[in-house]
Amino acid sequence: MAKFMDHGKALSSLPSRVGAGAGRDIAITALVSTAHTADHFLQLVLPSLFPLLKNAFGVSYAELGLLMTVFYATSGLSQTAAGFLVDRVGALPVLAGGLGVISADIGLVGFAPHFALLFPLAILAGAGNSVFHPADYALLSGTVSKRYLARAYGVHTFGGNVGWALAPMTCVALAAWLGWRAALLVVGLGGLLMAVFVFGAGRVLLHNHPSFIRPAEAKTDFQQAFSILIAPTVILCFLYFALLSIALVGVQTFLPATLHALFGMDIAAADAVLTGYLAGSAAGILIGGFIADATVHHERVAATGLALAAALLLAVGALPLSHIGLGATMAIAGLAVGVTIPSRDMLARSASPPGATGKVFGFVYSGLDLGSALAPFLLGALLDHNAPLAVFVLAATSLLLAISTTFALKAAQRKRTA
Numbered sequence: 262m263a264k265f266m267d268h269g270k271a272l273s274s275l276p277s278r279v280g281a282g283a284g285r286d287i288a289i290t291a292l293v294s295t296a297h298t299a300d301h302f303l304q305l306v307l308p309s310l311f312p313l314l315k316n317a318f319g320v321s322y323a324e325l326g327l328l329m330t331v332f333y334a335t336s337g338l339s340q341t342a343a344g345f346l347v348d349r350v351g352a353l354p355v356l357a358g359g360l361g362v363i364s365a366d367i368g369l370v371g372f373a374p375h376f377a378l379l380f381p382l383a384i385l386a387g388a389g390n391s392v393f394h395p396a397d398y399a400l401l402s403g404t405v406s407k408r409y410l411a412r413a414y415g416v417h418t419f420g421g422n423v424g425w426a427l428a429p430m431t432c433v434a435l436a437a438w439l440g441w442r443a444a445l446l447v448v449g450l451g452g453l454l455m456a457v458f459v460f461g462a463g464r465v466l467l468h469n470h471p472s473f474i475r476p477a478e479a480k481t482d483f484q485q486a487f488s489i490l491i492a493p494t495v496i497l498c499f500l501y502f503a504l505l506s507i508a509l510v511g512v513q514t515f516l517p518a519t520l521h522a523l524f525g526m527d528i529a530a531a532d533a534v535l536t537g538y539l540a541g542s543a544a545g546i547l548i549g550g551f552i553a554d555a556t557v558h559h560e561r562v563a564a565t566g567l568a569l570a571a572a573l574l575l576a577v578g579a580l581p582l583s584h585i586g587l588g589a590t591m592a593i594a595g596l597a598v599g600v601t602i603p604s605r606d607m608l609a610r611s612a613s614p615p616g617a618t619g620k621v622f623g624f625v626y627s628g629l630d631l632g633s634a635l636a637p638f639l640l641g642a643l644l645d646h647n648a649p650l651a652v653f654v655l656a657a658t659s660l661l662l663a664i665s666t667t668f669a670l671k672a673a674q675r676k677r678t679a
Contacts (some may be wrong), residue, residue, distance in 0.1 A: 286405045289466050290413040292459060293397050294420035296360055299455045300393045301424030302431075303363050303386075304332075306448055307370065309432040313441040318376035328383050330634075335387025337630025341490070343388075344395035344623020352403075352619065353467060356396035357460035361453055362389030368449020371442040395623035402610050402618050404467065408554060414606040415550025422543050490624050494612035497670040498625040504663040505567075505605070506632030508656040509598065511640040512538065512574070515652060519640075520587065522649040523578065530584055537588045538595035545599020552600060559604035559611075560667035566601035567664050570594045571657035578653030598660075608670060632659075 307314065311325050347355050366386035373379055397417060405413045435444035489495065516538065517531035526534075545566075552562055573594040577587060613621035643651045 286409050289404050290416050292462055292466060293400050294417045296356055296459045297393060297397055297417050298420040298424040299360060299452060300390060301421040302428045303367055303452055305425055305428035306367050306432050309429040310436055310441050313436060320376050328379055331380055332383040332387040333630060335384050336390040337627050339388050339391035340394060340623040340627040341620065343392040344620035347395045347399050347619030348617060352396045352399040353460060353463040355392050357456045359389040359392030360459060361456035364449050364452025364456060368446050371445035394626040395619040398622040399619040411553030411603040411607050412550035415546045415603040418602050419543060419546045489614055489617050493673040494670055495621055495625060497666045497673060498609050498612045499628040501663050501666040502625050502628030503632040504659045506629040507636045508659040510633045511636040511656050514637055515640045515644060518644060519649045519652045522644060534588045534591050537592040541592040541595030542599035545596040546602045549600035549603040553603040553607050559607045560671045562604040563601045563667045564664045566597045567660040570597040571660040574653045574657045578650045608667060611674060
């Protein structure tokens with residue numbers, strides 16, 4: 262117990278050792294968020310070029326979709342291992358290495374003569390992608406001052422959304438200019454340069470805290486690490502992330518198709534509603550960072566936002582709203598969900614013992630991958646069976662179940678403290 266308290270004191274003193282003032286916090290947040298932007302950009306490079314890849318390799322969209330399934334499955338299965346690597350080797354080299362791996366794989370796709378060769382590249386790229394959440398959150402949690410931490414989490418998540426938004430138009434423009442193979446090579450080289458920059462700038466910013474740059478002296482054995490991951494607080498975080506992603510990924514993936522099936526809305530108008538939802542979510546993430554920094558009751562923030570979003574999703578499915586009303590309702594629902602995201606990350610941080618941030622964030626974030634894998638199948642089956650209203654019901658139910666895990670998490674933390 263005394264050793265655990267000593268680790269806690271060491272963790273609480275990190276901001277002063279890393280550097281003083283908000284300037285250092287902003288610099289570290291900007292660097293980590295930039296790496297996150299690059300990662301999310303790289304995730305959508307191949308999907309953005311699917312029509313070109315389909316013609317070039319003579320394959321179906323189902324086969325191209327399987328390629329991305331392999332990518333995300335590898336990423337999800339590797340995240341916990343990546344978390345162990347972060348805690349053992351240091352977050353910065355793992356982060357830069359992961360960015361380098363996924364960038365190199367994207368570039369190598371441009372040289373692939375046969376479609377089958379893309380699958381081993383997808384596996385390697387998924388392994389590279391797996392390091393970002395454990396490495397990013399270990400860096401932010403251990404270096405940013407506590408009073409700014411939730412805002413740092415929010416900016417980090419917002420940066421990832423920016424990467425998603427930039428990838429399609431950038432990749433399509435490069436492919437139109439250079440051809441798809443040269444476009445992939447350019448993107449891959451750009452990612453490698455970014456990896457070098459992240460490592461070099463990180464060494465400068467983290468020079469007062471070398472454990473993020475090279476292996477720490479203390480090692481956690483497997484039995485101790487396993488006991489951390491099966492703790493009730495960590496399991497509840499995992500369930501929260503999985504339930505949340507079922508709703509969020511389901512809505513992002515099938516909202517246009519659901520609105521078309523339920524109301525006969527044309528696809529262009531339905532896509533506009535989805536855009537409003539995503540824009541509301543992005544704005545909510547930034548607002549939620551300020552809210553989460555101003556409170557210790559993050560479960561209440563999460564519960565309020567998710568309950569409002571669930572109610573609005575049910576309203577969209579059940580009420581005769583105009584197209585403008587649908588767009589406004591979904592934008593507010595996105596805002597409500599976005600506000601909860603920094604509090605979600607603060608809840609995960611509260612479940613992480615000192616020295617285990619990487620492995621805990623790696624494990625709980627694999628819950629997002631689990632939900633992301635389940636959601637398309639479940640909601641797609643509902644649409645196939647002409648039950649579009651059930652899509653909104655299932656999404657809302659997932660959000661309400663996620664709320665229950667937040668209060669159970671808080672109760673488990675009080676019990677642990679007692």
